Amino acid sequence: MKHEQYDNSYNFGEGKKYLLVTFGCQMNEHDSEVICSILESLGYTAVFTAEEADLIIINTCAVRQKPEDKVSSLLGKFSPLKEENKDLIIAVGGCMTQQEEAAHYIKDRFHHVDIIFGTHALPRLPMHLEAAMSGRTTILDLEEDYADRENLTAAPTSSFKAWLPVIYGCNNFCSYCVVPYVRGHERSRISANIIEEAKTLTSKGYLELTLLGQNVNSYGHDLAGDHTFANLLTDLNNIEGLKRIRFMTSHPKDLSEELIKAVQQGENICEHFHLPVQSGSNRILKKMNRGYSREHYLELIEMIRCSIPGVSITTDIIVGFPGENEDDFLETVNLLKTVKFDNAFSFIYSPRKNTTAAAMKEQLSHSDKEERLQRLNQVQHAISNELNLQLENRTLEVLVEGPSKNKSAMQTGRTRTNKLVHFPGSPELTGKLVTVKITEAKTWNLTGEMKGDSN
Ligand code: 5AD
Ligand code: SF4
Numbered sequence: 099m100k101h102e103q104y105d106n107s108y109n110f111g112e113g114k115k116y117l118l119v120t121f122g123c124q125m126n127e128h129d130s131e132v133i134c135s136i137l138e139s140l141g142y143t144a145v146f147t148a149e150e151a152d153l154i155i156i157n158t159c160a161v162r163q164k165p166e167d168k169v170s171s172l173l174g175k176f177s178p179l180k181e182e183n184k185d186l187i188i189a190v191g192g193c194m195t196q197q198e199e200a201a202h203y204i205k206d207r208f209h210h211v212d213i214i215f216g217t218h219a220l221p222r223l224p225m226h227l228e229a230a231m232s233g234r235t236t237i238l239d240l241e242e243d244y245a246d247r248e249n250l251t252a253a254p255t256s257s258f259k260a261w262l263p264v265i266y267g268c269n270n271f272c273s274y275c276v277v278p279y280v281r282g283h284e285r286s287r288i289s290a291n292i293i294e295e296a297k298t299l300t301s302k303g304y305l306e307l308t309l310l311g312q313n314v315n316s317y318g319h320d321l322a323g324d325h326t327f328a329n330l331l332t333d334l335n336n337i338e339g340l341k342r343i344r345f346m347t348s349h350p351k352d353l354s355e356e357l358i359k360a361v362q363q364g365e366n367i368c369e370h371f372h373l374p375v376q377s378g379s380n381r382i383l384k385k386m387n388r389g390y391s392r393e394h395y396l397e398l399i400e401m402i403r404c405s406i407p408g409v410s411i412t413t414d415i416i417v418g419f420p421g422e423n424e425d426d427f428l429e430t431v432n433l434l435k436t437v438k439f440d441n442a443f444s445f446i447y448s449p450r451k452n453t454t455a456a457a458m459k460e461q462l463s464h465s466d467k468e469e470r471l472q473r474l475n476q477v478q479h480a481i482s483n484e485l486n487l488q489l490e491n492r493t494l495e496v497l498v499e500g501p502s503k504n505k506s507a508m509q510t511g512r513t514r515t516n517k518l519v520h521f522p523g524s525p526e527l528t529g530k531l532v533t534v535k536i537t538e539a540k541t542w543n544l545t546g547e548m549k550g551d552s553n
Contacts (some may be wrong), residue, residue: 109422110228116149118181121168123160124346125281126192128261129220133191136223138253148179153187153227158194160276162448164279166194171238173208174488180210187230189213191223196240196280199451205236216240217281220250238249244282248291258305258529259342259497264292264330265311270349272376273387273458274416275452277312283494284313289330296334303328305531306497314345315352328360342497342514342532346372351389353398362405368514369406370526373398373412378433379426382419385458392433399437410440410515417474418447418467420458427470434477440485440515446471479541486517488538493535493549494519498527518543527551 116137120130133155134144145151154176156355158166169190180186188211195201196216204214212230215223219239226237247266254260267282268275296307309330314329318325327345334343343366346358348499350373361367371394377383380391404410414432434442446467449456496511496519503510511532520543521534527548 107403108273109139109141110231111153111375114142114146114152115150116142116153116155117145117148117154118155118157119172120157121165122157122161122193123186124261124308125263125266125312126157126159128252128263129192129217129262131254132220132250133157133223134255134284135251135253136220140215140224140227148176152185154179154181155187155189155191156194158190160193160197160200160280160450162445162450165450166200167479169194169204171206173204173211177208177210186232187227189215189223189226189230191215191217191219191328193276195282197276197451198240201238201240204542206240209236211236213237214239216242218242218244220247221245242282244285248287254299254304254438256499256529257303259499260299260304260307261310262292262296262299262307263287263310264314264327264345265317268312269316270351270389271311271387271453271454273385274419274447274450274453276323279452281312284316284320286317286325288321289318289325289333292330293333294335296337296340300337300340302531305340305529306344309334309343309345312347313346313349313352315348315354315357320497326354326356328354328356331357331360331364331367335360335366337366341366343367344370344516348373350375352397355401358402358405361409367518369409370411370412370514370516371402372412372414374404374434375437376414377415377419377422377426378430381423382422382426386416386419386422386455392429395433396436406513410517411437412441412443412516413437413439415444415474416447417470418443418462419448420455420462421460422447422462422470431474431477431542434474438481438485439478440517441482442474444471444474444478483539488539489517489536489544490539491536493533493547496521496532496534497530498523498530500528501525502525513544519546520544521546521548521550 158169197213201214213226265286267284268278269284271278289503317327494513498509498511501507502520508520511519532551535549536544536546538545
């Protein structure tokens with residue numbers, strides 16, 4: 099795939115190798131696939147060790163402190179490589195570097211970094227690489243120009259499932275979250291472009307697409323006409339050959355009945371909602387600026403479960419938000435027990451610069467937050483296990499992802515409800531839809547026997 103503006107004469111990466119390290123969410127993984135496509139169009143080829151690389155790019159995450167710390171530690175490790183190979187180019191991009199303070203910290207602390215770029219700079223990456231190869235000053239690009247990304251293509255790592263962004267940015271400003279600052283305001287992609295991309299991917303043999311956005315439910319509000327996310331899903335559902343449509347992340351405040359209906363009626367739309375609740379306490383939800391109550395959230399769950407039999411529901415939880423007391427925490431535990439999520443991704447609250455929650459008084463100690471996380475996880479693990487046990491003896495459709503990491507005679511895949519399934523089978527099944535009878539359920543995965551091949 100060539101990028102028009104950097105066509106043949108610009109393939110200055112010919113014969114050169116790149117290593118790309120990605121942190122963070124699915125949107126960042128997708129951005130990395132765009133970076134791969136740009137680099138490959140310039141002639142670069144991928145490698146998997148830093149020692150072999152002529153170019154190292156780190157795509158960073160800023161949502162919590164931990165991934166930021168990992169970037170600093172990686173950059174420290176890469177420093178000796180630059181001493182051995184003066185031509186090595188090191189670039190750091192993504193959400194962490196979109197923050198002015200973090201970008202300058204990297205520039206001042208790690209002199210071996212050549213390019214620091216933010217989340218909006220992907221179209222300008224070739225220009226920066228070319229400049230870095232001939233110059234010695236650090237290039238800093240934190241422009242917030244929301245450059246049109248429609249001309250940039252991604253190079254998906256898989257040949258049967260792909261990410262498909264539908265809306266960039268976030269307008270919600272939850273008080274703990276750095277995303278609106280580093281990804282900008284919401285920009286919906288034109289539906290015709292999304293549908294076109296989905297059709298192209300399907301014609302290349304992709305069976306599963308995951309629609310991406312920080313808040314997919316607000317898709318379309320910034321476009322002319324009355325596009326809704328539900329309309330978009332219904333249009334995609336009609337694409338011949340596209341077997342599975344997933345979407346994430348849904349925001350409870352914008353989840354409509356129309357969307358639930360679209361999932362109920364769309365036979366290719368997977369029965370899975372990732373619906374982050376963050377807390378079960380109304381007092382904390384208010385301080386988080388989430389825009390819904392515990393009661394409203396429970397009503398949504400009821401509506402989803404009544405409309406879509408067999409649906410799976412997962413969530414995100416933050417423990418130890420400023421001012422969260424034992425009663426607030428117990429309300430979250432109680433919510434987990436009431437809803438019975440298939441899975442909950444729980445995080446310790448991590449103060450992020452410039453967010454309103456970081457300035458709140460009553461910050462909890464790390465040990466208190468850690469202790470709550472352990473208690474919450476224990477409750478959730480038992481629930482996940484209990485729900486998975488209900489799947490024993492059921493025969494489910496599985497999209498095979500490839501040989502299991504630990505046992506090569508086993509294949510691993512996912513159900514429509516996004517459960518991980520292991521079963522004995524050959525590697526040729528990769529990328530195929532099969533049916534598997536579940537013989538054993540555990541907290542994190544299911545084991546079964548293949549019954550048929552539906553391709
Ligand atoms: N601290 C901890 N977790 C956070 N998340 C977002 N910001 C923070 C933060 N400052 C979590 C939320 C969100 C998920 C992607 O990351 O639960 O849903
Ligand atoms: Fe962050 Fe809230 Fe936007 Fe999600 S909806 S990205 S938590 S501000």
